Amino acid sequence: MTDSPAWSTRPAVNNKVLIIEDEKDLSEALAETLSANGFLVAQAANGQIGLDTAIAFKPAVILLDLMMPVMDGKNMLQQLRLLPEFKNLPVIVLTNAGNVENLHETELYYGVKDFLIKANVDMNEVVAKVKNLIHTS
Numbered sequence: 001m002t003d004s005p006a007w008s009t010r011p012a013v014n015n016k017v018l019i020i021e022d023e024k025d026l027s028e029a030l031a032e033t034l035s036a037n038g039f040l041v042a043q044a045a046n047g048q049i050g051l052d053t054a055i056a057f058k059p060a061v062i063l064l065d066l067m068m069p070v071m072d073g074k075n076m077l078q079q080l081r082l083l084p085e086f087k088n089l090p091v092i093v094l095t096n097a098g099n100v101e102n103l104h105e106t107e108l109y110y111g112v113k114d115f116l117i118k119a120n121v122d123m124n125e126v127v128a129k130v131k132n133l134i135h136t137s
Contacts (some may be wrong), residue, residue, distance in 0.1 A: 020065060
């Protein structure tokens with residue numbers, strides 16, 4: 001009889017990232033970068049599809065745009081937080097819109113972990129933030 005290696009008893013890390021973004025070029029660039037860094041990525045082009053995808057895909061982190069068609073990011077996040085399994089799911093908001101009050105409200109009421117301004121997004125920063133959230137949550 002052989003002993004199991006210690007690592008075999010550790011739970012697998014969920015490395016799934018859901019990108020909810022209606023700007024196709026940005027969504028694709030994020031998906032390619034995250035995939036190249038070992039993450040499993042799903043994409044959604046609006047909040048309603050994002051909500052449905054989150055429930056099915058069960059990501060470890062969501063990258064979420066606030067201004068989208070069909071259902072915006074804030075409404076999507078509000079709906080997601082009603083589901084017990086997603087109450088504490090780490091979310092990073094990607095936005096070019098909004099003022100400090102709007103961002104503070106989103107953080108306060110919906111538990112957003114971080115904000116990135118799309119116009120200034122650095123792919124290495126996104127990867128670092130996602131890795132940090134996955135390993136600390």
